[in-house]
Amino acid sequence: MHVRTLTGGLAAAVMMSFPLLSGQAVAASPSGDAAPPLAARVVTYDASGAAEFRSAVDRGAAIWNESVDGVELRPAASGQRANIRVLADNGWPRALPTSLGNGTVYIGRQAVNQGYNTVRISSHELGHILGLPDRKPGPCSSLMSGSSAGVSCTNPYPNAAEKAEVEGNFSGSAISRVPAQKAVLVGD
Structure with missing residues (x-):
């Protein structure tokens, strides 16, 4: 399985639409670490x-x-x-x-x-x-x-x-x- 990560502003945009995905989206941490893969x-x-x-x-x-x-x-x-x-x-x-x-x-x-x-x-x-x-x-x-x-x-x-x-x-x-x-x- 390929892993995709989201950081910064893109993660915030995805967070707004994650109910449509039936999965979970997790934004990057304040320290800037990469977020877990999008489900x-x-x-x-x-x-x-x-x-x-x-x-x-x-x-x-x-x-x-x-x-x-x-x-x-x-x-x-x-x-x-x-x-x-x-x-x-x-x-x-x-x-x-x-x-x-x-x-x-x-x-x-x-x-x-x-x-x-x-x-x-x-x-x-x-x-x-x-x-x-x-x-x-x-x-x-x-x-x-x-x-x-x-x-x-x-x-x-x-x-x-x-x-x-x-x-x-x-x-x-x-x-x-x-x-x-x-x-x-x-x-x-």
């Missing part, structure tokens, strides 16, 4: 409705956790309202973000039946909830290229630019300015 924003997901795709969803979330520091995807505790609902259906995979880090993901069996990789689908759709748009057409090295990379593409990992964009989305100042998106279809 990742925790986003919970409920994959209880993901049926046979539950393990693919958990793996997609783990991939994002391995890839970025600014946000952490965690399964919601029993009885806890999750930021993200993940459901299986017979349509095409899609994400319906309501705001950054919130929305519904559908792992559609139509794409799976056509041969698309379930972990790539899960990671891609979670990417939409984390604020990423489709980037089509695109190569297999781009997670957000989605179906345009073809059924032979099984890469579930975001590339460097996608990671950087998510990090930027979840850096305190960006959280309040990311608008809700319309439905984002993996097949568009």
